[in-house]
Amino acid sequence: MKTVAALLVSFVLPLAAEERPLFLPFDVTLGGQKAEMADGNDLFAPIEEPVKADAVLELEAEVPMLIVNAFPCKEDGTVVESQAAAVIFAKDTKQVKLSDTMDKKKLEPGNYLANVVANGKTSRIVFQVGEAKKKVDFSKILGFLKKKAGG
Numbered sequence: 001m002k003t004v005a006a007l008l009v010s011f012v013l014p015l016a017a018e019e020r021p022l023f024l025p026f027d028v029t030l031g032g033q034k035a036e037m038a039d040g041n042d043l044f045a046p047i048e049e050p051v052k053a054d055a056v057l058e059l060e061a062e063v064p065m066l067i068v069n070a071f072p073c074k075e076d077g078t079v080v081e082s083q084a085a086a087v088i089f090a091k092d093t094k095q096v097k098l099s100d101t102m103d104k105k106k107l108e109p110g111n112y113l114a115n116v117v118a119n120g121k122t123s124r125i126v127f128q129v130g131e132a133k134k135k136v137d138f139s140k141i142l143g144f145l146k147k148k149a150g151g
Contacts, residue, residue, distance in 0.1 A: 075111060
């Protein structure tokens with residue numbers, strides 16, 4: 001009976017792990033806020049409230065290499081092509097500050113689409129740096145990305 005139970009657990013645990021959203025395969029917290037997929041949104045996990053330019057991005061566990069690429073974007077999700085992506089690399093860590101960019105430049109106030117890469121997987125988040133002037137309508141970004149993806 002113990003063997004049957006062990007076999008059942010070995011089959012069920014991988015299935016439970018596969019239930020994670022495609023673009024949020026691991027949890028990301030930014031500025032103390034956990035990124036979570038919203039209903040009907042399978043392309044990114046928003047950070048609801050604005051964060052400071054030096055906010056801490058944190059994972060649940062230490063990883064050998066953490067890479068963050070943050071792309072400035074407009075409210076509709078269009079990447080601002082005239083601005084370079086902010087890139088952060090860190091080894092053997094579970095957290096970085098947004099201000100730890102390779103070029104040592106802080107993120108300007110505005111909206112960002114970011115790919116957080118760890119252990120060969122990528123979580124995609126959207127966040128705003130700066131003071132909350134108005135609530136960001138993340139559905140605009142979702143609509144733009146779905147249209148761009150053809151779906």
